[in-house]
Ligand code: SF4
């Protein structure tokens with residue numbers, strides 16, 4: 001759960017309409033209209049990415065009059081479906097995915113089961129990826145991919161939705177090449193597989 005206490009506000013006199021803010025917003029809450037950035041207050045998750053990256057210092061974060069509470073509600077879906085989706089993505093349902101907000105894999109899976117089809121939709125509902133916006137994108141992409149979503153970054157954005165290779169997909173020659181340098185791919189994989197299995201058992205009980 002995240003309590004959104006901040007809201008981005010644009011100073012029209014300083015805004016030059018460069019669209020940097022639009023390209024970095026994780027929930028597509030800020031758009032340039034008639035050469036000025038406009039914030040959708042209902043969508044803004046208060047991450048301050050736009051404020052930090054605006055080259056003209058046109059964005060300020062202000063305190064909201066009424067904070068918004070957001071988060072994936074796992075009680076609204078069949079938890080067995082959540083567990084199955086997490087297992088397909090090789091994640092434990094209770095694994096923390098977004099450390100900035102504290103979002104777990106089961107909350108993201110629940111949001112996807114309820115209809116989120118892009119990282120932006122997942123972020124809007126759960127609040128995940130509205131902190132650093134970097135660390136949690138890969139497991140979010142894995143969960144979306146496991147649910148059969150076809151992923152394309154927003155048009156004109158600077159987001160990159162390429163998925164990095166996981167331990168389960170590493171070619172044998174890569175493992176061989178690095179095994180003598182202190183990497184324990186097979187051992188790590190065994191530990192992860194046990195964790196995922198444990199998550200499946202826990203969800204089925
Ligand atoms: S990054 Fe700043 S200057 Fe550029 S469009 Fe957004 S608010 Fe305006």
Ligand code: SF4
Pocket residue numbers: 007008024025026027028029030039043044045046047048049050051
């Ligand atoms: S969600 Fe973040 S990047 Fe988007 S408008 Fe709000 S503060 Fe700016």
